[in-house]
Amino acid sequence: MHAALDERLQAGEQAFIDQVIAGRTAQPGALLSILEAVQNHNPHNYLPMESLRYIAAKADVPLSQIYSVATFYSFFNLHPQGDNTICICRGTACHTRGSRNLLQSLRLDLGLGTEDAEDTNEADKLLLTTSDNKFTVRTVACFGQCALAPVVEVNHRICGHVNERTLQREIRNLERESE
Amino acid sequence: MPKKLQLRIDGEMVSALEGQTILQAARNSGKYIPTLCYLDGLTPVGGCRLCMVEVSGIDRLVPACTTPIQDGMSVSTTSAKLTRYRKIMLELLFIERNHICAVCVSNGHCELQAMASQMGITNVRFSYNYPKLSVDQSHSRYVLDHNRCILCTRCVRVCAELEGAHVWEVTSRGIHARVQSDLNQKWGESRGCTNCGKCVQACPTGALAEKGWAVEEMIKRNDNITVLAHRKGAGA
Ligand code: SF4
Ligand code: FES
Ligand code: FES
Numbered sequence: 195m196h197a198a199l200d201e202r203l204q205a206g207e208q209a210f211i212d213q214v215i216a217g218r219t220a221q222p223g224a225l226l227s228i229l230e231a232v233q234n235h236n237p238h239n240y241l242p243m244e245s246l247r248y249i250a251a252k253a254d255v256p257l258s259q260i261y262s263v264a265t266f267y268s269f270f271n272l273h274p275q276g277d278n279t280i281c282i283c284r285g286t287a288c289h290t291r292g293s294r295n296l297l298q299s300l301r302l303d304l305g306l307g308t309e310d311a312e313d314t315n316e317a318d319k320l321l322l323t324t325s326d327n328k329f330t331v332r333t334v335a336c337f338g339q340c341a342l343a344p345v346v347e348v349n350h351r352i353c354g355h356v357n358e359r360t361l362q363r364e365i366r367n368l369e370r371e372s373e
Numbered sequence: 374m375p376k377k378l379q380l381r382i383d384g385e386m387v388s389a390l391e392g393q394t395i396l397q398a399a400r401n402s403g404k405y406i407p408t409l410c411y412l413d414g415l416t417p418v419g420g421c422r423l424c425m426v427e428v429s430g431i432d433r434l435v436p437a438c439t440t441p442i443q444d445g446m447s448v449s450t451t452s453a454k455l456t457r458y459r460k461i462m463l464e465l466l467f468i469e470r471n472h473i474c475a476v477c478v479s480n481g482h483c484e485l486q487a488m489a490s491q492m493g494i495t496n497v498r499f500s501y502n503y504p505k506l507s508v509d510q511s512h513s514r515y516v517l518d519h520n521r522c523i524l525c526t527r528c529v530r531v532c533a534e535l536e537g538a539h540v541w542e543v544t545s546r547g548i549h550a551r552v553q554s555d556l557n558q559k560w561g562e563s564r565g566c567t568n569c570g571k572c573v574q575a576c577p578t579g580a581l582a583e584k585g586w587a588v589e590e591m592i593k594r595n596d597n598i599t600v601l602a603h604r605k606g607a608g609a
Binding site: 261262266 | 529533538539541542543544545546549554555557
């Protein structure tokens with residue numbers, strides 16, 4: 195079974211996971227830190243299914259449990275993330291200061307459309323990535339920076355009092371940097 | 374040998390062993406407390422909140438299935454407040470999924486339905502918000518209908534604790550939570566599944582069923598699971 199698993203993972207990735215697991219055996223909560231290390235190591239900041247399978251076999255954790263943990267924490271991604279992450283706060287303070295419009299205009303600017311899948315509603319956390327993999331847009335329930343509302347986090351940098359213009363400027367800067 | 378403790382349940386003095394839960398003490402002395410997620414033989418998780426009881430000296434209600442007894446404790450298992458809360462818990466289960474009994478294989482043999490009729494629930498006071506969910510028919514012998522699932526995790530626990538296969542887990546959170554097998558694969562593709570059917574027998578509703586039964590025909594035997602668990606010495 196292991197041979198078949200290994201083929202789908204690059205040799206380097208496999209060695210990395212082996213090392214991560216070896217450093218954490220018999221540690222309570224080891225699975226969380228294993229997943230974190232593997233995700234951070236991934237160039238697209240996500241956990242590919244092949245990696246999850248490999249971790250399950252190596253760390254002797256049921257597949258179902260790995261999947262359960264990886265979907266419980268919004269920190270873990272099961273799909274490739276864009277090079278840049280824009281996170282818009284949809285908490286109450288930010289909402290009253292126009293974060294919905296910010297989100298809608300950002301989605302239009304990035305060509306992500308404003309239609310949501312059937313089974314989601316506005317209160318759900320959003321996670322969208324552009325087809326060129328340059329940008330990921332997500333939402334949070336509150337950054338705890340309500341005095342700065344509306345708050346947007348651009349690649350882990352908190353920006354306060356954001357309006358559509360400043361957000362567009364941020365995006366343009368990021369696009370220019372990546373060229 | 375664990376110590377013997379004395380407690381009162383609905384005013385009656387009973388003795389039970391240290392380490393036992395209020396629910397175990399109650400059942401052993403012939404007292405009834407409604408339960409859904411609890412299955413004798415599996416680790417209790419306190420998920421459904423139907424077994425809430427009042428303990429004198431404690432302001433909040435406590436779940437009988439996970440609360441250990443204490444010497445001199447005084448428990449009441451019925452009151453107007455408890456009935457009100459238990460009804461709310463059931464109604465909240467009903468709004469989360471499509472529990473239309475008339476077309477369910479477990480109609481007439483469903484623990485959720487039995488609980489609701491026992492508590493005299495004839496309508497639900499909250500608005501339904503259940504999504505339209507899929508039915509997984511990929512397994513050769515069994516089906517999983519998410520629309521009937523109450524997320525009690527009895528299937529998860531019986532598979533992990535008794536069968537040792539741990540095929541099931543709960544994925545995601547809140548209204549998006551679902552039971553899922555392996556890496557969210559189709560049940561029929563699960564490599565860990567031994568086809569033992571314990572999850573089907575443990576499931577209180579029609580969410581997990583054997584194929585080949587029509588409406589009202591699926592009768593489950595979760596007493597077998599309890600017997601098996603006690604024989605194995607598993608569970609608390
Ligand atoms: S499938 Fe059945 S046993 Fe499993 S969580 Fe849902 S209701 Fe409970
Ligand atoms: S509501 Fe946006 S930071 Fe608190
Ligand atoms: S039976 Fe105790 S919480 Fe479900």
